[in-house]
Each structure stands twice: as C-alpha cells, then as structure tokens.
Amino acid sequence: xxxxxxxxxxxxxxxxxxxxxxxxxxxxxxxxxxxxxxxxxxxxxxxxxxxxxxxxxxxxxxxxxxxxxxxxxxxxxxxxxxxxxxxxxxxxxxxxxxxxxxxxxxxxxxxxxxxxxxxx
Amino acid sequence: xxxxxxxxxxxxxxxxxxxxxxxxxxxxxxxxxxxxxxxxxxxxxxxxxxxxxxxxxxxxxxxxxxxxxxxxxxxxxxxxxxxxxxxxxxxxxxxxxxxxxxxxxxxxxxxxxxxxxxxxxxxxxxxxxxxxxxxxxxxxxxxxxxxxxxxxxxxxxxxxxxxxxxxxxxxxxxxxxxxxxxxxxxxxxxxxxxxxxxxxxxxxxxxxxxxxxxxxxxxxxxxxxxxxxxxxxxxxxxxxxxxxxxxxxxxxxxxxxxxxxxxxxxxxxxxxxxxxxxxxxxxxxxxxxxxxxxxxxxxxxxxxxxxxxxxxxxxxxxxxxxxxxxxxxxxxxxxxxxxxxxxxxxxxxxxxxxxxxxxxxxxxxxxxxxxxxxxxxxxxxxxxxxxxxxxxxxxxxxxxxxxxxxxxxxxxxxxxxxxxxxxxxxxxxxxxxxxxxxxxxxxxxxxxxxxxxxxxxxx
Numbered sequence: 001x002x003x004x005x006x007x008x009x010x011x012x013x014x015x016x017x018x019x020x021x022x023x024x025x026x027x028x029x030x031x032x033x034x035x036x037x038x039x040x041x042x043x044x045x046x047x048x049x050x051x052x053x054x055x056x057x058x059x060x061x062x063x064x065x066x067x068x069x070x071x072x073x074x075x076x077x078x079x080x081x082x083x084x085x086x087x088x089x090x091x092x093x094x095x096x097x098x099x100x101x102x103x104x105x106x107x108x109x110x111x112x113x114x115x116x117x118x119x120x
Numbered sequence: 121x122x123x124x125x126x127x128x129x130x131x132x133x134x135x136x137x138x139x140x141x142x143x144x145x146x147x148x149x150x151x152x153x154x155x156x157x158x159x160x161x162x163x164x165x166x167x168x169x170x171x172x173x174x175x176x177x178x179x180x181x182x183x184x185x186x187x188x189x190x191x192x193x194x195x196x197x198x199x200x201x202x203x204x205x206x207x208x209x210x211x212x213x214x215x216x217x218x219x220x221x222x223x224x225x226x227x228x229x230x231x232x233x234x235x236x237x238x239x240x241x242x243x244x245x246x247x248x249x250x251x252x253x254x255x256x257x258x259x260x261x262x263x264x265x266x267x268x269x270x271x272x273x274x275x276x277x278x279x280x281x282x283x284x285x286x287x288x289x290x291x292x293x294x295x296x297x298x299x300x301x302x303x304x305x306x307x308x309x310x311x312x313x314x315x316x317x318x319x320x321x322x323x324x325x326x327x328x329x330x331x332x333x334x335x336x337x338x339x340x341x342x343x344x345x346x347x348x349x350x351x352x353x354x355x356x357x358x359x360x361x362x363x364x365x366x367x368x369x370x371x372x373x374x375x376x377x378x379x380x381x382x383x384x385x386x387x388x389x390x391x392x393x394x395x396x397x398x399x400x401x402x403x404x405x406x407x408x409x410x411x412x413x414x415x416x417x418x419x420x421x422x423x424x425x426x427x428x429x430x431x432x433x434x435x436x437x438x439x440x441x442x443x444x445x446x447x448x449x450x451x452x453x454x455x456x457x458x459x460x461x462x463x464x465x466x467x468x469x470x471x472x473x474x475x476x477x478x479x480x481x482x483x484x485x486x487x488x489x490x491x492x493x494x495x496x497x498x499x500x501x502x503x504x505x506x507x508x509x510x511x512x513x514x515x516x517x518x519x520x521x522x523x524x525x526x527x528x529x530x531x532x533x534x535x536x537x538x539x540x541x542x543x544x545x546x547x548x549x550x551x552x553x554x555x556x557x558x559x560x561x562x563x564x565x566x567x568x569x570x571x572x573x574x575x576x577x578x579x
Contacts, residue, residue, distance in 0.1 A: 013228070013232060014461075020470075023470070027467060027471055028471035028472070028474035028475050028478075029475065030474075031477050031481065033367075036477035036481050037477070039480065039484060040368075041339060043343065044332075044369055048370050048372070050240070050370075050472075050473075051239040052236060052240070052469040053469075054469055054470060063465070064461075064462060067224075067228055068208050068211055068225050069210065070225035070228070071211065071222070072223070073209050074213050075209030076209075087213070088213070089213070090168070092168045094207060096172060096176075098203070098392075099175060099179045105182065105187075105394060105395040106187050106189040106195070106393050106529055107193055107396030107397070108191060108193075
C-alpha cells in the first residue's frame with residue numbers, strides 16, 4: 001500500500017479553538033436567556049463560570065474527524081487488542097438499530113409493538 | 121453465505137501457522153456433553169434487504185408520538201453531525217484505549233469529555249464516564265463510604281425526592297456491602313426534602329444525596345443542605361442534570377465548600393432516548409478524593425520526545441490492576457462519551473444555556489395552559505426547571521392510555537412509586553426545547569378532553 005497524502009494530525013484541544021465572541025451556532029433555540037433566568041430562584045442561579053468551548057460547527061467537525069485519524073481501527077488495520085468490542089459489525093446493524101431506537105421512544109412508554117416484538 | 125469470508129486456502133494457512141489440523145481441534149477442550157448441536161432458537165438467516173424491510177416496518181408501527189415523559193431520561197434535539205462523527209469506524213468500534221499508542225484519538229476525546237464535565241459540575245476532576253446515572257449514584261454512595269471513614273458509618277441519607285428507580289438501583293448495588301440508604305421523607309407542600317425530618321437525624325451518616333432538580337422537578341435548597349451535611353461530618357453527593365447546570369449553580373459551588381461528589385445522567389447531552397439505553401453516567405469529585413474515584417481516568421502527558429499525548433492514568437485504582445480496586449467498573453461508556461463531548465462542543469456555553477432556557481420557558485408555558493384546566497392541581501407548586509407534577513381528577517393510568525391513543529406520551533405515573541405517601545393520580549410531565557407552542561396546546565386540549573370523557577364531563 002502506498003500513502004497518497006499525509007494525514008492531518010490534530011494536536012490542539014477543542015478548548016484552544018474557543019472564542020466567546022464567536023456566534024456561529026444555529027443548533028440551539030433562538031431565545032433570550034437573560035429574560036428566562038429572571039423566572040428562576042435567584043439564589044440557585046449559576047454564578048460560576050461555564051468553561052465550555054465556543055466553536056463553529058465546521059471547526060468541531062474537523063477537530064473530531066482529525067482526532068478519529070489518531071485511532072487505530074478495524075476499518076483501517078488488523079486490530080488484535082481488546083475483547084468484546086473490536087469485531088467488525090455489518091454496517092446495517094447500526095443503521096437499522098438506530099431506526100428503531102428513536103429520540104422519542106421513552107423507556108417508560110407502555111407499549112411499542114414494533115420494538116417489543118423483536119426478535120421475530 | 122457465511123459472515124466470515126475466509127477462503128479455504130486462507131483457513132488452511134492459518135491452521136498450519138498455529139500447528140493445528142482442523143478447526144474442530146480448536147474446541148477439543150470443551151467436553152462433548154457440553155457441546156451444542158446448533159442454535160435452533162436463532163431464526164434462520166435473512167438477507168440484509170429482508171432485515172432492512174422487516175425493521176423498517178416494525179419501526180413504522182411505533183409511530184412518532186409527542187413525548188412529555190422525563191423522570192431521568194429526556195428528549196432533546198440532537199445535532200445531525202454528532203452521530204455522523206461518533207459512528208465513524210475509527211470511533212465506533214475501536215474504543216478500548218488500553219494501548220495508548222493505538223488510541224490517541226479516543227483518549228483525547230475522553231480527556232476533553234472529562235474537562236467539560238469538570239467545568240459543568242464545578243469540580244476538580246472527572247472520570248471517563250460510567251454506565252448510567254442510576255448506577256453512577258450507586259458508585260457515588262460506595263465512594264462516599266470509602267472516603268469518609270471518619271464518620272464511622274455506612275448509612276446514607278437518601279431523600280424520597282430522588283427517583284424511585286435510582287433508589288432501587290442503588291439499593292441493589294450497595295446492600296451486600298452493609299450500606300443502608302435511609303429514605304428521608306419529602307415535604308407534601310412543596311415537593312422537596314422535608315428539612316425538619318432531615319435535621320432530626322441523630323445517628324452519624326456517611327453522606328447525604330441532594331438531587332437538583334429533584335425527581336418532581338422541584339428545586340432543593342442546595343446551599344443550606346450542603347452546609348448542614350458538612351457540619352454533621354458527612355459528605356455530600358450532588359445528583360444533577362447537566363443541561364440544568366447551564367443555568368443553575370454548579371455543585372462544586374453549593375454552600376460554603378461545595379459538594380464532595382457530583383454525579384448524574386448525561387443522556388441529555390446528545391444521546392437518543394432509545395427506549396431506555398445505552399445511556400451514560402458521569403462522576404466528578406474534589407482533587408483530594410481522586411484516588412477513590414471509580415472507573416477510568418485519562419490524563420494528559422508528554423512522550424519521550426516531549427510531545428503531548430494521552431493515556432489512562434492512576435490505574436492503581438482499577439480492577440484489572442489489583443484486587444482491592446475502587447470499583448468493579450473497569451470500562452467506561454466511550455461511545456456515549458464521544459457523543460456527549462461532540463454535543464457540548466457543538467452547543468458550546470451559549471448553546472447549552474439556550475437549550476436550558478428554552479426548557480424553562482416551554483415548561484412554564486404548558487403550566488400556564490394547564491392552570492385553567494378543570495380538576496387539575498399542582499401539589500408542589502410551579503417553581504420548577506423542566507418537569508412538574510400534576511394531580512388528575514381521573515385515574516392516571518387511564519389518562520395515560522387515552523393520551524397515547526392521540527399519539528401523546530403524557531408523562532410518568534408517579535403514584536405507582538408514591539402511593540403510600542398519599543400522592544394519588546399524579547402525573548410527572550416534562551417539557552424540553554423540542555416542543556412547539558402547537559405541541560403544548562395540543563397536549564392541554566387533549567388532556568382536557570380525555571379528563572372530560574373519563575369523568576363524564578363532571579369536571
């Protein structure tokens with residue numbers, strides 16, 4: 001096997017790309033946080049700093065895609081380490097399991113015929 | 121077609137290398153009477169196309185109801201990019217990072233996860249994750265007893281405002297180690313810990329658990345409870361919702377000293393409800409307790425060339441190193457931790473605050489709608505985060521069933537857990553950022569109609 005181009009090696013933490021003046025996320029609801037906070041008991045509100053990274057979506061995608069390249073994995077190599085988790089699983093297993101396990105299926109729901117009738 | 125696609129020549133070569141004549145010979149050590157004749161309970165094989173069709177049909181049978189159930193597992197919007205990245209082959213399978221050289225990607229992800237959890241909780245150090253919030257609480261209880269030998273007690277004060285399901289899991293984990301969680305009653309008027317009954321505790325105890333928000337969605341008085349427990353020589357375990365921590369004070373800053381251990385369920389951060397799992401527990405503590413922390417910890421270091429790198433650290437605590445480990449946990453929920461880290465990276469501080477604020481706003485909006493509903497009352501008031509209790513003028517099970525007919529998961533029947541406390545026909549309702557004003561109006565209208573039908577219009 002020959003290598004086409006050199007892998008891009010990520011050597012920073014996600015926090016190092018963070019900038020709180022950046023407003024690039026469309027993933028969260030559009031809401032005025034300060035107005036809502038007024039309805040909560042003042043003495044329980046967070047006064048300590050919340051140090052989560054403030055990074056654009058594409059930067060996050062690049063950071064973690066690059067980190068994925070720092071793993072040995074069964075898709076790329078023989079992977080003799082580990083016990084139960086290192087086998088190849090057909091791609092369909094993941095795709096189809098995800099189709100049944102949806103965001104709205106709550107564990108306390110009384111009856112989900114499709115889910116509970118498996119295996120057939 | 122067999123799934124393992126080796127040719128007979130490749131099989132012969134492999135057998136020859138290890139000096140074995142046949143595959144059968146590999147199983148010689150299993151006595152014949154213990155061998156299986158075949159897997160007759162496993163259905164015969166189907167092609168991928170057939171399986172895909174079958175599962176698609178099954179999934180469509182379940183519909184897509186509006187979910188207003190919470191109780192520890194919450195529906196939130198999950199950005200599309202999370203699972204696209206988390207299910208990459210490099211993360212999806214190869215997540216046991218024992219050999220650091222082969223797993224720098226996963227190790228750095230876990231390191232970032234730990235840093236985010238430490239920041240959210242305001243604690244010094246986080247582990248690499250646990251199975252889920254309930255078993256995480258069990259681990260926190262065990263840890264508090266190990267770490268607080270001064271108390272000379274194996275008693276834990278466990279408020280009834282902690283989820284009954286969590287309490288059952290904790291009981292199962294700790295009961296054979298002589299540890300007893302004593303239940304502290306709740307105040308009937310406001311749904312929080314009964315402070316008078318708590319302060320009547322005269323026997324020593326190792327730790328107090330403080331849920332915030334509690335199972336009813338109500339807010340405990342975290343600061344005075346933390347200080348009181350510390351004055352008694354006990355530790356404090358903060359059981360927290362990580363989304364709420366965007367707005368509510370971090371357990372590391374409760375009272376004058378902060379809690380000793382913070383623990384909780386991180387399913388809320390990018391993981392689908394999926395009918396109950398897989399989920400992910402998190403646990404963080406003060407620096408002085410780090411050697412008592414169960415599970416894995418990833419540390420950042422430098423290699424021989426001075427370049428930064430990551431590895432599992434403080435492994436003398438771990439089960440695979442020594443018999444007297446801090447815990448039986450010798451793994452972590454790496455894949456779920458990867459999704460959680462991605463969620464927090466995508467959302468960021470501002471995004472998480474908006475998600476939390478939207479939960480509060482929507483919950484208050486539904487409460488306003490329900491205030492005019494005949495026969496419904498709010499036994500614990502309405503000062504809540506994203507979950508609240510109502511009592512119904514009709515049988516709660518029948519209401520839940522009738523709402524399901526209209527494609528609404530109405531909430532959780534909590535009378536099943538609190539019947540002896542006089543809490544009858546009580547429904548625990550959760551509203552997150554995923555609900556639109558139309559969804560909430562539909563919920564309120566449907567609930568009113570269902571109650572009217574069940575009570576013969578008397579209400």
